[in-house]
Amino acid sequence: MILIAERINGMFKDVKQAIAEKDKQVIQELAKKQTEAGAAYLDVNVGTAAADQEGTMQWLVETIQETCSTPLCLDSQKPDVIAAGLKVVNAQNGLILNSAPLNKKADEEILDKYVEMAAQAGPKASIIALTMDKNGVPQDIDTRVAIAAEIVSKATEIGFDARRLFIDPIILPVRVPNAQVQPGNILAAIDQIGYLADPAPHITIGLSNLSQGATERSLINRIFLAMAVSRGLDSAIVDVLDEKLINIVATAEMLMNKQIYSDSFLKVYTAGK
Amino acid sequence: MILIAERINGMFKDVKQAIAEKDKQVIQELAKKQTEAGAAYLDVNVGTAAADQEGTMQWLVETIQETCSTPLCLDSQKPDVIAAGLKVVNAQNGLILNSAPLNKKADEEILDKYVEMAAQAGPKASIIALTMDKNGVPQDIDTRVAIAAEIVSKATEIGFDARRLFIDPIILPVRVPNAQVQPGNILAAIDQIGYLADPAPHITIGLSNLSQGATERSLINRIFLAMAVSRGLDSAIVDVLDEKLINIVATAEMLMNKQIYSDSFLKVYTAGK
Numbered sequence: 154m155i156l157i158a159e160r161i162n163g164m165f166k167d168v169k170q171a172i173a174e175k176d177k178q179v180i181q182e183l184a185k186k187q188t189e190a191g192a193a194y195l196d197v198n199v200g201t202a203a204a205d206q207e208g209t210m211q212w213l214v215e216t217i218q219e220t221c222s223t224p225l226c227l228d229s230q231k232p233d234v235i236a237a238g239l240k241v242v243n244a245q246n247g248l249i250l251n252s253a254p255l256n257k258k259a260d261e262e263i264l265d266k267y268v269e270m271a272a273q274a275g276p277k278a279s280i281i282a283l284t285m286d287k288n289g290v291p292q293d294i295d296t297r298v299a300i301a302a303e304i305v306s307k308a309t310e311i312g313f314d315a316r317r318l319f320i321d322p323i324i325l326p327v328r329v330p331n332a333q334v335q336p337g338n339i340l341a342a343i344d345q346i347g348y349l350a351d352p353a354p355h356i357t358i359g360l361s362n363l364s365q366g367a368t369e370r371s372l373i374n375r376i377f378l379a380m381a382v383s384r385g386l387d388s389a390i391v392d393v394l395d396e397k398l399i400n401i402v403a404t405a406e407m408l409m410n411k412q413i414y415s416d417s418f419l420k421v422y423t424a425g426k
Numbered sequence: 427m428i429l430i431a432e433r434i435n436g437m438f439k440d441v442k443q444a445i446a447e448k449d450k451q452v453i454q455e456l457a458k459k460q461t462e463a464g465a466a467y468l469d470v471n472v473g474t475a476a477a478d479q480e481g482t483m484q485w486l487v488e489t490i491q492e493t494c495s496t497p498l499c500l501d502s503q504k505p506d507v508i509a510a511g512l513k514v515v516n517a518q519n520g521l522i523l524n525s526a527p528l529n530k531k532a533d534e535e536i537l538d539k540y541v542e543m544a545a546q547a548g549p550k551a552s553i554i555a556l557t558m559d560k561n562g563v564p565q566d567i568d569t570r571v572a573i574a575a576e577i578v579s580k581a582t583e584i585g586f587d588a589r590r591l592f593i594d595p596i597i598l599p600v601r602v603p604n605a606q607v608q609p610g611n612i613l614a615a616i617d618q619i620g621y622l623a624d625p626a627p628h629i630t631i632g633l634s635n636l637s638q639g640a641t642e643r644s645l646i647n648r649i650f651l652a653m654a655v656s657r658g659l660d661s662a663i664v665d666v667l668d669e670k671l672i673n674i675v676a677t678a679e680m681l682m683n684k685q686i687y688s689d690s691f692l693k694v695y696t697a698g699k
Contacts, residue, residue, distance in 0.1 A: 327680070327681065327687050328687055330686070330687070335681075335682075335683045336681040336682070336683075337656065337681060337682040337683050340656055367687065367689070368689045368690075368691075369673075369677065369691075369692060372673060372674070372677050373677055373680075373681070376652045376674060376677045376678050376681060377681055379649045379652045379653055380652055380653055380655075380656040380678070380681065382653075383610065383613055383653040383656065383657075384656075400642075400645060401645075401649060404642065404645050404646055404649045405649050405653070407600070407646075408600065408608075408609040408610060408646070408649060408650055408653065409608075409609070409610040410608045410609075410610050413603070414600050414601055414603070414640065416640070416641045417641075418641075418642075419642060
């Protein structure tokens with residue numbers, strides 16, 4: 154499981170304050186702790202508060218890179234903010250650009266832009282592609298899978314390997330009733346996206362979004378994560394500092410035979426990260 | 427989810443001792459506690475220690491029925507022990523005969539015997555049918571699904587509704603490596619068994635068997651249960667006194683849209699049992 158650590162995000166109070174005060178220590182501590190907990194990538198999101206988003210992205214990237222070499226996941230809906238991060242990021246060990254819809258308007262091929270930036274960043278740069286298009290987030294599963302297919306075909310057409318794509322089927326909060334896009338239906342989408350190419354693209358979700366505003370948040374997140382791993386989900390943006398969540402990932406992968414059972418399978422999993 | 431409570435089983439020390447000493451209170455306490463915890467059925471298994479298995483089954487059934495009217499699940503591989511229980515059991519609210527393989531020898535149609543006993547016990551009596559036959563437990567998934575298909579077709583041929591069948595795909599301990607019958611493959615079997623008839627048979631598993639001899643037993647049981655519910659598992663023989671396990675069932679069913687989300691969904695689930 155490719156775990157993308159979610160905590161370096163200006164939406165969290167401590168990070169927001171650290172950005173405002175240019176307090177490197179808070180950011181570097183989070184980078185180290187998340188790396189030790191098993192993060193394959195550290196998500197970097199400036200949040201909405203920073204006036205100079207491009208400068209803030211660069212400051213965050215440089216601050217993290219001073220202290221650890223864990224691959225980063227530059228997280229912004231604005232290509233200019235991603236581009237700013239790209240100027241200073243070290244993509245040698247890996248990089249993800251997070252995230253692009255297929256397109257935003259009929260005449261704006263936003264996916265192409267992200268694919269191009271990733272291609273220029275080097276052979277280890279990937280992108281997270283959202284199953285949404287100019288009409289927004291689809292209100293049904295079939296359209297999501299259709300958009301995922303279009304993303305895969307567009308990327309591979311221009312020579313961008315499907316294995317460098319992380320398709321995100323966009324999970325909605327369980328608290329908001331939506332008959333078409335229930336969590337169970339997202340599982341079906343994950344199933345199907347796994348068959349879009351061979352070798353298949355990665356599939357990722359922003360897990361915490363599922364339980365937005367709900368009670369029993371961790372229980373909901375954990376149970377859904379277990380279900381999704383059993384359908385082929387191989388990546389997620391999560392709180393890697395939640396040890397119980399990591400144990401669930403380890404157990405789910407062991408049950409799906411991605412790790413052999415041994416009496417110390419939980420430790421073996423964490424040690425392997 | 428149809429929860430079958432596993433604790434009244436002579437394999438557990440306290441029950442074994444209660445049987446030996448004809449101590450009704452231990453049995454009746456377990457019956458009441460498991461009913462309050464949400465058991466739809468109480469499994470009744472005399473274990474292997476009792477010399478008079480038929481008499482012990484009758485004593486257990488009568489002892490439980492003195493104190494509560496929760497439907498019972500008579501659990502024995504010996505038709506004579508089941509038959510003894512049937513003489514005293516009240517099947518008005520429901521009953522399960524647990525469990526029959528398709529057959530044991532080429533000339534012994536054991537499933538037929540259980541179906542016949544269930545049919546005679548009344549319209550609310552069901553059976554748990556194991557996906558095994560004269561060759562024992564199949565070492566692959568396809569054979570299990572094929573046996574399940576034969577079970578469904580045999581039962582319905584003689585007028586026994588598929589909805590009165592609980593098909594058990596037989597989960598093996600994760601600790602014992604078996605390339606063909608990994609837990610992940612059992613999930614695929616559950617998926618397929620759901621399509622064998624319309625309306626579909628129930629699907630059940632003896633969950634605890636999965637973690638036999640393993641470390642992290644409850645974690646393993648819980649994660650697999652969540653995955654299996656997402657594939658259509660609608661029954662399980664479990665420790666209903668494990669409150670966390672019940673919360674996981676409630677969360678899994680809510681995520682699969684079998685229960686609408688509300689802030690008190692855990693309480694709503696337990697109250698509905």
